[in-house]
Amino acid sequence: MTPVKNERLDQAFRAIRQEAEKRRKAFTEAPIPKIHIGMATCGIASGALETKKAFEQALDERNIEARIHTVGCLGHCYAEPIVIIEHPDSGFPPIFYHEVTPGKAQMLVKLFLEGGDPRFEHIYGATEENDLIPSVMEFARFNLEKRVVMEKCGHIDPEDIYDYIASGGYSTLVKALKLNPEEIISEVQRSGLRGRGGSGFPTGRKWDLAKSSGEHEKIVICNADEGDPGAYMDRTIIESNPHQVIEGMAICAYAVGAQKAVVYVRSEYPLAVKIVSKAVQQAEELGLLGKKILGSSFDLKIDVFQGSGAFVCGEETALIRSIEGFRGMPRHRPPYPVKKGLWNKPTVINNVKTLASVPPILNHGATWYREIGTENSPGTAIFSIVGNVVHAGLVEIPMGVSLRTLIFDICGGIPKNKKFKAVQIGGPSGGCLNEDFLDTPIDFDSLTEAGAMMGSGGMVVMDEDTCMVEVARYFLDFTQKESCGKCTFCRIGSYHLLKILERLTKGQGLEGDLKLLVTLSKDIKAGSLCGLGQTAPNPVLTSIKYFRDEYEAHVKEKRCPALMCRPMIAFYFDLDLCARGCDACATCCPVDAVFTTSNRKKGVDQELCVKCGECMVVCPPEYDAVRKISPPHLVPTVEKLPEKKE
């Protein structure tokens, strides 16, 4: 690029940047309080819309001037709805409030915004260091994280492009447009960035292969078809900071020489679809996408394609078939999509997190990125940690942090003082690891070695009450339904794998089932074309490997040690503890299986009981009289049912 062209780029961007800074300045310097509300799907599901309405109403009623700033998700799902209030006049720093219900919102307006009292009992922490209130940065959940991809998530308004530009957005695209495509690719290669979609293929190499394919027309696809149950980081990134993904796509397209790009996002994520479409439109309006971007000779058109809910479409060749309008069935590779992809054009398919990592890498340089994480897996990993863990949500950590640090320090461990049992990493295709692996560092290679995989980053923590056979059955149930049906081993093999597991969880396991499970699993792995079939038996194989005694108890003793498989347990009341006249269990039972004995205590009609466990939840803790037992024939006999009155 010639200096003249560089000058033209700078000039074109300067005007946009100045406008963004002007708007930002007007916002931050206004002497009125600012209320930041997290409004991504998780926030909305927890009631953020009602909270916002309550704020608006209360501000209106009390005639207080304040700005409500809707932002994306911070990743602290356990604390939603989250509100950060800046009230400069009160002398307090910006304060982070968690679980802000409409009632709490009204109270904060009245007492804090009007009265100047921040209500210490409701504060989670301050968002910056100060002398008055402890900062959230003192919590492990905040200070052990390292935010690269999600740095701006939860701080900017995803629906306002100027908010992103004012915090440094799109300046990396300008920087990239001044470089040669080769320079960008070699920088990405040097950073060691590996694809965050699961397999960990070096991104720079993929780009290089696409660039050197020789064809003129090329396509970039952003894979946001996040189908894993329990993983939602791609959605959160798109909902909280769509422009960083678009900027990454634009840089990638420029580097490989593509003129077209597609964001493939699940239609089950309506908010993400809306936000990313709006973001593309805004970027086009400002000339950051479209024809002759910022006066350069680079054109890029981004389309949004809504995936229709097929898990297998996360696989790149299946995804391509689905955009072309066919059933999403994977095909044989090679040829790889970088040679022959969408409409037979060379296609680069990258995950949302991979593309969102590109702007920070180019901005700070490959050396900076290499300093984060480990030698072979540089950078950060984003996990959505759910299940039996105190601080569930999204966590971005440098690669190489141990599972123990992640689960116990950052996420607060297991609730209710239960014992840790297993962690399932990598979604339905990952593996279950037991506590021996807690000190395993999290990176691509160590996890694969342990039998799990990085996957897209779903992590389910399970406590001692979770039955591993049942968990394996659950994941198999999912992958069996999602098998596209192309390969016989995957289609029929996974069906039979599921049938055997169902048999085990019903207490009908046969001698030799364990051996059969292992053989069949290995055959499915060997006989399947795509990642779905090759990894579907992983939960079964790893759980048999690390929790064999549990499987054996199911087969030999027809007993579920974790007391979870419902056909193998029974509920009863400990009559020494049951209180006379308390009807909590009887009133909540959905099938009226609880009856009153002659001495006014309770018994369970085992014929009627559906084993929902509701009586156990409602039994007042001072009695705590409901017990579970496995196998069910051990249940103590209680008095007969009272005669029914006609």
Next chain:
Amino acid sequence: MNQELTAEDKATLKHLASKLETFEKQRGNLIPILQMIQNELAYLPLEALKMVAQHLEIPECEVYGVATFYNQFRFHPPGKHPIKVCLGTACHVRAGDIILENFERKLEISEGETTPDREFSIERVACVGCCALAPVAIIDETVHGQMAPSKVEGLITRIEIEKEIAEREKQKSDSGQE
């Protein structure tokens, strides 16, 4: 697939036929067209699939094959109050299947079906993204977190009562006008 079309549906179908013309006759448009139809009608009737096949000049079986491949597409009209029970991993670990069972028992239909009066339908969905609230059920558009089997009956009764109140008030206002 052999649901009777209501008069309203037929009118929408006509409107859809004109809308189809805005799509180019490209195979790549098949899924966006099906999504558009489902957005309008909330399901894909057989007639609509035939229309699409004609428009794109591809066999009907191809359209049917693609539509049935993807989870998103529905071939039965949903109920007025669709009930979606989340069975993502977090909800499963916290007994989401029991919630689903309770809805099924209460409404006497199984997952994927609609009650004969077209009031309720039950669907299982993958993660809705509020794992911290697990188990979760969505009725209409409202998310109900921390579901319990005993809450199921109350939620359905509430909708039924609300319907009754609305009907009674309508009757009242009707008789008032006369």
